[in-house]
Amino acid sequence: MVRSDTDNTAIIVGGGIGGLCTAIALAQNGWSVRVLEQAPQFGAIGYGIQLGPNVFPMFERLGVAQAVRAKCVFPGNVWMYDAFDGQPVTRVRTDADFVQRYGHPYVVIHRVDLHNLLVAQCLKYPAIHLDENAAVTSFEDFGDHVVVLTQDGRRVEGAFVVGADGIRSRLRTLMIGDGDPTMIGYVAHRTIVPLDQAPTGVNRQDVALWGGPGFHIVHYPLRDNTMFNIVAVFRTDTFSQKGDVESYRAELQATYKDAHPAMRDMIAMLDLERRWPIGDREPRRGWSQGRAVLIGDAAHATLQSLAQGAGMAIEDSVIFAQCVKLAGGDHPRAFKAFEKLRLARTARVQYESRFMWNYFYHTDDVESEARNAAYRARSDEDVWLCLDWLYKGAVVPDRI
């Protein structure tokens, strides 16, 4: 059957990691795709991101695995250190044995590099149109097609609309209306410095997490080990307010005053121009309505404790496109199948991330002693066993 332009056009709201991957996956199946991005250009904030081995089978299907590998650093461990005495609590060994177990590596990459290579892959498909300055305000579902409206009055017609518009999704508001994400009273400050300026005594070659009561730092190298990415996160009553550099500095110094000297050295290096309040969403059913569907953070935003928010969005993209293909034109059925396939796995990431936030990252006193005792007793094999469900990846269905 020959489809009309509208029948053959998928509309994606949001050109983040999830939206771009979904565009590629749909275009591979013959769809014409319009990606509507509110920003003046398709791009990412300039910090690092960790990716587990579970994303690589998806990258292979999307045709970007080699390009991603070329831009990654491959750390040999993900360490957890106690924020006060600086002693190791546990680690995930991510060396050759890890790669053998999971078939793929654990990597860190600059978000700008990841975004650029995804945009480059989109541009290889003439059927993908990337529309900038296209803030979506609403959509109408006519049963056999949708019309998506932008702030500047554009009307875009398609067979269905995918909300890949992040944790504060406009599409989610229109479809579910369950309000703002749950802000948990923490904020993040992110910074990149040249690697040779990283504080002495700090592990520069691995991913490292330092956890303390109400605060943590994550750091790792980027771009051929020339850059050092630092993320400092802490609890503050002012999480929803905009302050200035001096007020942020005062809060950080007070929060980290008893922390290990290496942590205090890293705090002194932070760029304090911007902070990000941290939040997630309650796992729930109902990601689609008729011809509209949510993916990525719009469907299942998570805390970053497992470093898997983008990972889940990448998995979503390939599985979503496969469901659309297998449903043979019955889009609502495809969307229901997609949610069924993805709900438990993404909800587990959300729940485990919350658990880790409270009982692994941010423990105090007796909790810390209990945590340290429990995790120090674990072998490398024990640690991997706990992560198998995640790192062994998601199945792309061959029928729904």
Ligand SMILES: Cc1cc2nc3c(=O)[nH]c(=O)nc-3n(C[C@H](O)[C@H](O)[C@H](O)COP(=O)(O)OP(=O)(O)OC[C@H]3O[C@@H](n4cnc5c(N)ncnc54)[C@H](O)[C@@H]3O)c2cc1C
């Ligand atoms: C501090 C921190 C560290 C993190 N670290 C990791 C990590 O190491 N590994 C990992 O996997 N994940 C990590 N995450 C999570 C990860 O960043 C997100 O899960 C991921 O970016 C979600 O991708 P997405 O495409 O669903 O949404 P987003 O990346 O948020 O993209 C949404 C896009 O939609 C656009 N948009 C929004 N509204 C509209 C609209 N109305 N119209 C048009 N466009 C719109 C936005 O401009 C944006 O481009 C981290 C998050 C934080 C906060």
